[in-house]
Amino acid sequence: MTLTASTVPAEARSSARPRWRRALRAWPAYAAIAPFFILFLCFGLYPTAYSLVLSFQKWNGLGAPEWVGLDNYVQLVSDETFLLSVRNTFVIFALSTIPMMIIALVVAAMLNNAVRYSTTLRIAYFVPNITSVVAMAILFGAIFGESFGLANALLNAVGLADVKWLSSPFGIQLTISILITYQWTGYNAIIFLAGMQSIDSEIYEAARVDGAGPVRSFFSITLPLLRPTMIFVLIVSTITGLQSFTEAQVLTGGPSTTNPNSGGTGQGGLTMVLYFYQQAFSHNKFGYGASIAWGIFLIVLVFVIISWRYSVKREDPTR
């Protein structure tokens, strides 16, 4: 009895104090985290929710919106241009992500073993990631110019024929992929490097004692232990890759006012997000644009779930 008597009041006291009063007492903490959440509400959550409403409407941006129910989505699934933009996006994603992962791994392994100037080298590899994409895309536009670009001049110098970098659909996709690879390889190499440095050096020493060379160590120790890092890089690359926009917009844009944001020749550079941008902001179809944006969201979601499920399943046995 005494035990219960002494415990009950304590419990009663804590439950009698309403939650909001506890919250009130902690208000400085809430105030401190408030800026992010208020900004997120105003510029993140609200626009997202509104775009969902907009995707059920027909609106040119000026007049009164008209409620059209699922019409935009019905149009979306049968829209060949949207399907083309999905295909373009995946081609660019594959052409950029696979080489990028491989090069980033090699760069990270080299940086990991670099004895001299390692900080300078790391900065050098990171610089493309913090350079303006627009500036780089303009520069790439000049380098990959068809008749007078540097890339074709180099190809000619070694006896190869001109490549239609920016005037054929696949050429455009290739150029965009090279730009994305150039931009993100250094960033991912730094992440891989961080992952490599967290691998215990005793494992390598043990392997060396057993007679493993550097190549064997890389494939048998570094790669398997780098798995979580690689999955992180893959997921982030998937999200950013499926949303590629700026590179395509600047490289294929030109000053054209007649057919803006159409993705260049054969619409080869028309990524999903560029198509959304064109429909909403060039053709003033804000409702349809919003439904494209939600279509993109669903596609990205599916891929993130796939990579996530895969990673969790494969990690389980080690736990």
Add this chain to the structure above:
Amino acid sequence: MRLNTSRGRPLVAAFAAIAALSLGLTACTSDPGGEADSDGSLTMWIWPGGLSDTVVETVTADNPGLETSVIGDDFKQKLLTGFTAGADIPDITGVKGEDMPFFLQEPDLFTDLNTLDIDDVVGDFPEWKLAEATTEDGKLLGLPIDIGPAGLFYREDILKNADLPTDPDEVGAATATYEDYFAFGEELQKADPEAHLEVSAGGLFGKIMGQSETKFVSPDGDFLGESDAVRNAWDLSIEAWDRGLVAGIEDGSPDWASAVNAGVLPTLSGAAWYAGDIKNNAADTAGKWRVTQMPGGPANIGGSFLTIPAATEDKEAALKVIKELLSPENEAVMYTETGNFPARITALDEPGLHDGDDFFGGQDTVSVFVEASENMPTVYNSPLDNQVAAPYYTELGNVQTGKDPEQAWADAVAAAKEALESA
């Protein structure tokens, strides 16, 4: 005391942060009209190069209340955002010619200039240009800043080497129709196999459509994508491509600039302001260029307006500023400074304007464009033109990479119809 303040500081900071945020939030909710209107100040929005800087400075000196914001990138979108939010709408704003059909759909956002005193100036602007800013029921939403009469620019030295006529009138006569022009191009290629007449099939298509009185959508909203005008423009573009007269590069791209410099594009057709692009990208070719009339008749490409949004309080003051900005003297200054061709006809009588342009070997280029402007057709531009026209440009691009022209035409028509239906 000291202890207290040091303990109080984080709280004060948190308060300040919240206060600043809530201020920011109220600013992003709607606040119709500017608070500055009553004290005689006026705000104006324009894009870079839309008006001459010198002219804006001169007019601001006379009207100290005038505040000009130069807004880059997607100008229409930013203006649209202002209108949608109902906040921070400028008292005077520029509207690009290609965006005017879109804004004509909502004339109530703007002041009908016919309700103001514009009688002294309106007669100075070409009727076909005013028609671009006039609603069906006769509301005039803007006064034109500049027009885009097109001409055929050509390299005199290259034509001379090919034993072709070089005098502007003679070149104009030799390229009067597109058939003449293409034959002229083949003559040119005999002497100079690298030369091309046109930049891209789509570019040529756009210029021929610019010469047409009808576009892709009728005033009643009917589909005109299979009309004779569109088919004719398509066929001529395909013919030029088939005959090897089209370079097949992107207008304004680095490739284009290199080609212009290298003399691979000895003829370039475009609006008066296109001369500015040539000058900027091929300064070394100064003195070698001339300009004459477009093959196939005059075309207008671009040309902008100044408008007064409906929310503007002191409309008279805004109109006074617009009249000053568009005075004949200022329009002449604008042309020499930016290459935007004056919309105000009286500006063309200003001294110095016909003195000749050194880049064009001292030719009086203004007279060429005046002639084009005088013969310009009045056209109807639908707000849906851009999206209905887009498939034609896309498919002409595909033809350049090997697609069968008839298949491309069928696909373009189908896609354009769908674009109109779903609009």
